[in-house]
Amino acid sequence: MSGLALFAHQFRYDQKAFWRNPASVFFTVAFPTILLLIFATVFGDQTVEVRGGIETTAYYVPAIITLAVISATMQSLAMSLVIAREDGRLKRGRGTPMPAWVFIAGRIGNSAVVALLMLALIAAIGRVFYGVAFPWERLPQIVFTLLVGAAAFCCLGIALTAAIPSQDAAAPIVNALLLPLYFLSGVFIPDDQLPSGVIHFADAFPIRHFFEAFFAVYDPGSSGGGVEWGNLAVVAAWGVVGLFLAIRYFRWTPRGG
Amino acid sequence: MPEPVISIRGLRKSYGDFEAVRGIDLEVQAGEVFAFLGPNGAGKTTTVEILEGYRKRSGGEVSVLGEDPESAGRAWRERIGIVLQSCRVDPYLTVRESLELYAGYYRRPRPVEETIELVGLTGKADARASSLSGGQQRRLDVGMALVGDPELLFLDEPTTGFDPSARRQAWETIAGLRDLGKTVFLTTHYMDEAQRLADRVTILSRGQVVAGGTPEDLGDRESLPTRISYRLDGREVSLETTTPVADLHELTGRAVAQGLELEGLEVTRPSLEDVYLSLTGEDDQ
Numbered sequence: 048m049s050g051l052a053l054f055a056h057q058f059r060y061d062q063k064a065f066w067r068n069p070a071s072v073f074f075t076v077a078f079p080t081i082l083l084l085i086f087a088t089v090f091g092d093q094t095v096e097v098r099g100g101i102e103t104t105a106y107y108v109p110a111i112i113t114l115a116v117i118s119a120t121m122q123s124l125a126m127s128l129v130i131a132r133e134d135g136r137l138k139r140g141r142g143t144p145m146p147a148w149v150f151i152a153g154r155i156g157n158s159a160v161v162a163l164l165m166l167a168l169i170a171a172i173g174r175v176f177y178g179v180a181f182p183w184e185r186l187p188q189i190v191f192t193l194l195v196g197a198a199a200f201c202c203l204g205i206a207l208t209a210a211i212p213s214q215d216a217a218a219p220i221v222n223a224l225l226l227p228l229y230f231l232s233g234v235f236i237p238d239d240q241l242p243s244g245v246i247h248f249a250d251a252f253p254i255r256h257f258f259e260a261f262f263a264v265y266d267p268g269s270s271g272g273g274v275e276w277g278n279l280a281v282v283a284a285w286g287v288v289g290l291f292l293a294i295r296y297f298r299w300t301p302r303g304g
Numbered sequence: 305m306p307e308p309v310i311s312i313r314g315l316r317k318s319y320g321d322f323e324a325v326r327g328i329d330l331e332v333q334a335g336e337v338f339a340f341l342g343p344n345g346a347g348k349t350t351t352v353e354i355l356e357g358y359r360k361r362s363g364g365e366v367s368v369l370g371e372d373p374e375s376a377g378r379a380w381r382e383r384i385g386i387v388l389q390s391c392r393v394d395p396y397l398t399v400r401e402s403l404e405l406y407a408g409y410y411r412r413p414r415p416v417e418e419t420i421e422l423v424g425l426t427g428k429a430d431a432r433a434s435s436l437s438g439g440q441q442r443r444l445d446v447g448m449a450l451v452g453d454p455e456l457l458f459l460d461e462p463t464t465g466f467d468p469s470a471r472r473q474a475w476e477t478i479a480g481l482r483d484l485g486k487t488v489f490l491t492t493h494y495m496d497e498a499q500r501l502a503d504r505v506t507i508l509s510r511g512q513v514v515a516g517g518t519p520e521d522l523g524d525r526e527s528l529p530t531r532i533s534y535r536l537d538g539r540e541v542s543l544e545t546t547t548p549v550a551d552l553h554e555l556t557g558r559a560v561a562q563g564l565e566l567e568g569l570e571v572t573r574p575s576l577e578d579v580y581l582s583l584t585g586e587d588d589q
Contacts, residue, residue, distance in 0.1 A: 053408070053409070056408040060401060063396070063397060063401065067396035134391065135388050135391030135392060136391065138391070139386065141358075142357075143452065144379075144382050144409055144452070146378070300358070
């Protein structure tokens with residue numbers, strides 16, 4: 048098979064394994080959906096004091112899409128790659144003629160597709176249940192912003208596997224990194240309620256920048272809403288750092304035993 | 305004589321100060337089932353992982369299918385199959401799907417249905433791997449190494465942790481590989497496994513080869529003394545001899561002449577197990 052055909056082959060089976068795995072479906076699909084429903088129910092009647100005051104739900108739809116993209120990429124990749132590595136499955140794959148890049152590309156393709164599906168799902172729920180308009184005229188900018196973020200968080204997820212010693216440690220380490228940053232970056236709590244010191248702290252990390260970039264293109268209240276090049280550049284820079292760390296430290300063989 | 309499939313000269317491997325492999329020489333010919341036998345920690349897995357291209361050696365020469373595993377590429381990987389010592393299969397794919405996935409990595413794979421049959425999983429073809437027993441998962445593992453139709457197959461302790469019936473099934477699968485004309489490099493710490501499956505056995509202990517040969521004449525078993533034991537007047541008597549026929553004749557002749565019954569008379573040849581234990585120094589622990 049040619050490289051591209053091999054990639055398509057690998058991707059097909061990665062998709063099967065992904066959708067049959069209850070843990071991956073819960074954390075990447077069900078969990079963000081449930082969060083949106085909870086936030087919309089609890090805070091639904093309030094307005095948020097950003098960009099002239101918008102509905103809470105109009106704030107949470109892009110916020111939860113941000114979270115879903117990070118779940119589908121960084122979280123899902125870090126966890127599934129560590130599990131496959133410790134199972135010995137990565138090592139076995141390296142013993143076949145399949146080039147390493149095909150395997151990694153299959154997983155990244157899987158993450159990107161799931162991230163796009165989550166964009167569609169959360170946007171549809173927002174539109175149907177909460178009347179949050181989808182800015183169709185900015186679809187290219189939205190998809191572009193999402194894919195830059197997805198690529199960066201994929202690299203970070205692959206790099207993170209090097210810091211996870213075992214299957215049991217995967218979920219705690221990933222969540223210990225991501226959950227606080229979701230809070231501090233305004234994904235869970237609208238950022239007009241966060242002290243400026245917290246925002247400054249969160250600005251040191253990519254989640255806040257990705258959220259800002261994505262919010263800017265999605266926000267139905269804004270008329271301009273172009274690509275936020277500054278924020279995206281920070282996200283991309285994190286991605287490049289992740290890529291170098293991944294190339295340097297990613298391992299195919301189990302760490303334990 | 306054709307070029308050997310595997311040829312090793314003076315192989316060494318150190319981890320820091322520890323020398324795991326201390327100068328191994330061996331050759332494996334095409335179509336042979338070769339067993340690499342030794343206790344845990346003898347250096348078996350280190351050696352086999354050097355042959356598979358997973359590890360770099362510290363010294364010596366290695367040739368596998370005419371290439372150095374450290375620098376061999378995709379074309380070489382098309383010709384080998386690897387069953388790792390511990391490796392799970394993807395729990396969410398079926399037997400057929402796992403094999404189809406791996407078949408897609410090779411240019412000329414063995415047909416998937418044929419591979420399923422070869423490893424005895426016909427009735428389980430559409431079962432997810434998570435529903436298979438440990439022995440069945442291991443056979444799927446072997447199937448994934450065979451689906452590329454390799455010339456040379458590495459099996460690293462394929463039955464460790466198996467119950468007796470699962471082991472017997474795995475043995476049948478491995479014995480079937482010989483009929484396909486595959487060269488098999490098997491590591492094991494089970495004497496009976498080597499005896500049952502291998503054409504030739506090499507015993508490794510503390511990083512060095514201590515014996516080699518066919519399972520029958522391994523460790524020069526023929527020249528080792530035979531043990532004759534019996535009870536006389538409630539006393540256990542045991543003697544070792546290299547001329548058992550003559551000694552037994554004399555012993556029984558005397559007993560008959562004196563009207564004595566030699567209770568529990570036994571003549572035992574040293575078992576392969578005895579040879580193995582004495583060679584690897586495991587019996588003095």
